[in-house]
Amino acid sequence: MTGTEPIRLLDEAGEAVVTAENEQWRAIADELSTDDRLAMHGEMLRTRRFDVEAGHLQRQGKLGLWVPSLGQEGAQVGAAWAARPQDTLFPSYREHLIALHRGVDMLQIIDIFRGAAHGGWSPTELPGMRIYSLVIATHALHATGYAMGIGLDGASGTGDASVDEAVMAFYGDGAASQGDASEGLVFAASYDAPIVFFVQNNKWAISVPSTRQSRFPLHERARGFGLEAAWVDGNDPLASFAVSRRMLDEARQGRPGYVEADTYRMGAHTTSDDPTRYRSRDEEEAWARRDPIARLAAHLRSLGVDDAALAEQEQRAADEAADMRRRTLEAPAAASDDIFDHVYADPHPLMAEQKAALAEFEASFGSDA
Amino acid sequence: MTAGQTMPIAKALNSALREAMRADEKVLLMGEDIGPLGGVFRITEGLHAEFGDGRVLDTPLAESGIIGTAIGLAMRGYRPVIEIQFDGFVYPGFDQIVSQLAKMRARHRGAVSMPVVIRIPYGGHIGAVEHHQESPEAYFAHTAGLRVVSPSTANDAHWMLRQAIESDDPVIFLEPKAKYWTKGEVLDAPTAALHDAVVAREGTDVTLIGHGAMVHVLLQAAEIAAGEGTSCEVVDVRSLSPIDWAPLVASAQRTGRVVVAQEAPGHASVGSEIAATIAERAFYSLEAPVQRVSGFDTPFPPAQLEDVYLPDADRVLAAVDRALAH
Numbered sequence: 210m211t212g213t214e215p216i217r218l219l220d221e222a223g224e225a226v227v228t229a230e231n232e233q234w235r236a237i238a239d240e241l242s243t244d245d246r247l248a249m250h251g252e253m254l255r256t257r258r259f260d261v262e263a264g265h266l267q268r269q270g271k272l273g274l275w276v277p278s279l280g281q282e283g284a285q286v287g288a289a290w291a292a293r294p295q296d297t298l299f300p301s302y303r304e305h306l307i308a309l310h311r312g313v314d315m316l317q318i319i320d321i322f323r324g325a326a327h328g329g330w331s332p333t334e335l336p337g338m339r340i341y342s343l344v345i346a347t348h349a350l351h352a353t354g355y356a357m358g359i360g361l362d363g364a365s366g367t368g369d370a371s372v373d374e375a376v377m378a379f380y381g382d383g384a385a386s387q388g389d390a391s392e393g394l395v396f397a398a399s400y401d402a403p404i405v406f407f408v409q410n411n412k413w414a415i416s417v418p419s420t421r422q423s424r425f426p427l428h429e430r431a432r433g434f435g436l437e438a439a440w441v442d443g444n445d446p447l448a449s450f451a452v453s454r455r456m457l458d459e460a461r462q463g464r465p466g467y468v469e470a471d472t473y474r475m476g477a478h479t480t481s482d483d484p485t486r487y488r489s490r491d492e493e494e495a496w497a498r499r500d501p502i503a504r505l506a507a508h509l510r511s512l513g514v515d516d517a518a519l520a521e522q523e524q525r526a527a528d529e530a531a532d533m534r535r536r537t538l539e540a541p542a543a544a545s546d547d548i549f550d551h552v553y554a555d556p557h558p559l560m561a562e563q564k565a566a567l568a569e570f571e572a573s574f575g576s577d578a
Numbered sequence: 579m580t581a582g583q584t585m586p587i588a589k590a591l592n593s594a595l596r597e598a599m600r601a602d603e604k605v606l607l608m609g610e611d612i613g614p615l616g617g618v619f620r621i622t623e624g625l626h627a628e629f630g631d632g633r634v635l636d637t638p639l640a641e642s643g644i645i646g647t648a649i650g651l652a653m654r655g656y657r658p659v660i661e662i663q664f665d666g667f668v669y670p671g672f673d674q675i676v677s678q679l680a681k682m683r684a685r686h687r688g689a690v691s692m693p694v695v696i697r698i699p700y701g702g703h704i705g706a707v708e709h710h711q712e713s714p715e716a717y718f719a720h721t722a723g724l725r726v727v728s729p730s731t732a733n734d735a736h737w738m739l740r741q742a743i744e745s746d747d748p749v750i751f752l753e754p755k756a757k758y759w760t761k762g763e764v765l766d767a768p769t770a771a772l773h774d775a776v777v778a779r780e781g782t783d784v785t786l787i788g789h790g791a792m793v794h795v796l797l798q799a800a801e802i803a804a805g806e807g808t809s810c811e812v813v814d815v816r817s818l819s820p821i822d823w824a825p826l827v828a829s830a831q832r833t834g835r836v837v838v839a840q841e842a843p844g845h846a847s848v849g850s851e852i853a854a855t856i857a858e859r860a861f862y863s864l865e866a867p868v869q870r871v872s873g874f875d876t877p878f879p880p881a882q883l884e885d886v887y888l889p890d891a892d893r894v895l896a897a898v899d900r901a902l903a904h
Contacts, residue, residue, distance in 0.1 A: 327681075331689035332653075339653075340686065347678050350643055354650020361606075361632050362654070389674075392643035399638055551688035552723055554746035558820050 215471045216452055217442040221499050223507025237451035241290070243512050249290060249446055250505045251522045253282040256306040257502060258526035259315055260476075262534055263322070267480045271537060272322045278303045280444070280475030283501025284409050285379075286310070287441075287449020288468075291457055292377055293370065295337070299352035299378040302341040303409075307379065311338035315533040316540060325543045345384035349393035349406065352378035356402035356465075365403040365461045373461035376404040377453070383414025385430075386422045394434035394467070401463040405456045406431070408467065409443060411474035416487040431467035443470030444501040447508075473499070545571070582766055587729070588758040590736035591621050591697075595659065598743045599629055602657065605743060608635045608644050609661030609697075618663055619699055619758055641671035648694050649679055657693045659743060665700040666709025672717070679748045680723030691746040695739070699755035700728075701791050701841050702873075702888045705881040712878050713842035715789075718750040719819040719851070726819040727772060728752035730793035732762030734770075734816060741772040752818075754791035773817035775825040781811035784898050785829040787852055788839045789815040792889070796839060799894040808898060818848050826852065827859045834865035835901040839889050844872030866904030869897040 216234055217226050227235070241249075260277050267275040278285070281303065289310035292298060300307050308318055308330075317329040321341060328340040342348035356376040359365050365373045384390055385408060397404050408427055412419050423430060428438040437459060441452040449470055456466035473496040477484050484493070506519055549564040585593070599605045607622060607629075613636035616623030626634040637644050641662060648658035662668045668675075675696065682692050702711040718726045725747050729735040735753070742749040749772075770776055778793055779800050786796040793814045800810035811829050815821060830836045836856055838849040853868040871889045879887050 326687065327685040328687060328689075331686060333689045344673070344677055347646065347674065350646025350674065351650040351653060351678070353643075354647030354652075355654050356650070357647055358651045358654030358656055361651075361656070388670075389642055389646060392638075392640045392646065395638050395640060396643050396647050547687070551684045551686070553725075554683060554688075554691045554693075558823075 212440070215440045215442040216448050217445050218447040218451065219445045219504055219508050221504060223504045223511060225508075234448060234451040234455075237454050238447040241447065241450065243509070243514065245290070246447070246505065246512070247509055247514055247518065249286045250502070250509055250519070251525070252289070252306060252310055253286050253446070253502045253505065254522050254526040255529060256282050256285075256309055258530040259309070259533060260305060262530040263319065264476075264480060266534060266537055267322070272319065273324050274322050275480045276303050276322070277476035277479075278305045280473045280496065280500065281409055281411060282306050283446045283504070284443030284449050284470035284472045287446045287451075288377060288379070288407050288453045291450050291453030293375075293457070295372065295374045296457065297337045297339065297355060297374070297376045299339045299348045299355070299376065300341055301345065301348070301380045301384065302343055303381070304341070304379050308338065311335055313338060315529070316536050319533065319537050319540070323537065323540065325540065346380055346387035346390040346393070349378050349380060349384070349390050350396070352376050353393045353396045353402055353404055356397065356404035357400045359403050360400060360463070366463050368462065370458050370461060374403060375457045375461040376402075377407050377457065378404060379407050379409065381408060381414065382410040382412070382419040382422050382427060383417070385427050391434070394431060394436060397465040398435035402465050403460045403463060405453065405460045405466045405468060406436075407453065407470065409470045409472050411472050413474055413478070413484070413488065415478040415482060426469065428467060428469035437464055437466040438469070439466070440469050440471065443472030444499045444504060446501055446505050475500070582763070584761055584763045585732055586759045586761050587732045587735045587753070588619060588621055590732040590762075590764050591739055591753065592623060592625070593764070594736045594739035595622065595625060596628065598659070598740055599625065599633060604655060605657045605659060606633045606635060606651070607659050607661065608637050608648055610637060610639055610663050612636060612661050617661055619755060621697070622661065641667060642674050645671040645674040645679060645696065649674065649682065649692065652692050652694050653690060657743060659695045660697065662696060662698045664710045665698055665712040665714055668696075668698055668714060675718070675724070676721045680721045683747070684723060692748045693746045694748045695742045695751050696748070697751045697753060699758075700752045701754050701756055702878065702884045703756035703791065705884065707881070708878070711881075711884065713840065713873065715750075715752055715818050715842060716847045719848050724748050724750055724819060725773070725817070726750040726752065727817045728754065728790040729816065730754060730757070730778075730790055730814050732760070733764050736764045737768035738772055738816070741768065745772065752790060756791050757794065760794070770816070773820055773822055775813055775815050775817065775822040777811060777825060777829065778814040779810070779812040781809040781833070783809045783833055784835040784837060784901055785811045785813060785833045786837050786839065786894065786898075787813045787815060787826060789818060789848070790841075792839050792841060795889065795891055796894060799891040799898070802891055802895060803898055808902065810898065815852070821852065821855070823855060823859065826856060830856045830860035831863040834863050835904075836864070836868045837871060837894060837897040837901060838868060839871040839894050839897070841873050841888055843875045844870055845875045847872060866901040869901050871897045
């Protein structure tokens, strides 16, 4: 699973790649009907339009920051579709498609970046979809611990993939250098935890290239920790699906795994970043030709999907992005009680004192202040 | 059950863990060498034999990994109790404690609780090498989202650990390791809540405030002072975050003179917070400035110098004299 080329089922023009080596992966991707593939394309478009519109909102001063995922939709849609309903996903902060796929409201993602909330949504309301993690790789350990808990619960390893639970943790090539990323691999292997680390190697950790993070392929590194590892073309949604599906199903039988998805951050790291300072236009254009959305669209056309169906998806994505903009502009401000109300589960005297003192201070200005 | 027995603090902790694990199958232990060995201080002795691999997890040697995976286990519904082997070994896990464990509930707007206890043997007087004798409490007391406690007696060790495990918030549980083999009676029920400060010895002239092993030094100082005609009240703070101010302030108001003592360095410390708050809240009752006694603002020295570094009864009594000189 770790050859000289990443696993690929569609080439850059969306043509099927048929080789003896990828037969097992083609068999898994065959589970996806044409309608499934069209729906995957729709999710990618939806995410892209949302993403672009959120970037505009930031430029117009409505968001403090935006983190674009442009170019990584293919890797993400494959993983999202590979995860079974009982699986729990631990995202980093660029997994917009994953979040939307699992039912997170666009406004809940926006809330994080307009400064209204740290978390955005509740994993108790959306079982299986944890919140974003901003300190890179810290959540690799949370995901591993959660997977250890699945093992202790006996909720994995029965051999029935339709009920056995697994975990997928998402991070990138930059995060892979963090100690927590390595410790996650150590613990996952030591406890046979039902987890897959899905690492999107998007080539740039802000301005530092992935070659500075590792002189050795990341998926090869994972094998050294005792995990099964695979290298997949992350801009090929079908390959990402097939590899993720297989690795998750192995993990739910107690064999943790690692997927390195070869992809590219087509946009800036965040709206505070300026990629022209560290990478070439040529490089960006080369990767633009490998855009995962265009690739899947070409594949859909080859399956007989007509342009009207794709145009309808475009329109739906544009409408939803416009609706997100309207709702963002109408969204209420955070309430000051939020500062104190959720720090501790049990009563805490400092929270009570300081909340009361703030209320008294604010009241001292009178209602027309 | 342990009720009514006299036992060392180490055994009181061990029985608290055993009883908590019997009472709630979601309680599990994590740490380095806590399995068949029973931990380097033997606090978990016999627990692996009783509860097995699934409840007593001998972990890889990686503190960030231990705390980070405990967070994930708590998300799954478990109540992990972590043993950090020595105080100075907690720092590789510091980010997971202060940026993740402490903030996780607020980040989720209350939707996720973190019932995780981190037991840390702390403090000096064991003659050990570097990193084995530190008092890191200020780092944790400064961090919103954590609760920080430190027992000084066998009874408190037992019941405060039970209470910490029952808390739905993360608790940093600081164990005065030099006193692990000091015996005391463990009662059949707790006599105070987890965050209560208690008067350990009543007195009228000077209030001595401290926590953990320092309480024993304060009691010794009070005994010596009594022989010299000075009546000292000793208040065991027990909880460093939150701090139960009422008993501290009431004692300061009664005596008008206060000495705050700790092993930790003094700068920006728990003792500083206590001194400042007593000055605010008991200002008109004070006859003298609050006196602070602490470890020096230096790294913990090599063991041959620890008796010079750590406050003893003489340094406390010198502070009592300064307070009385006003």
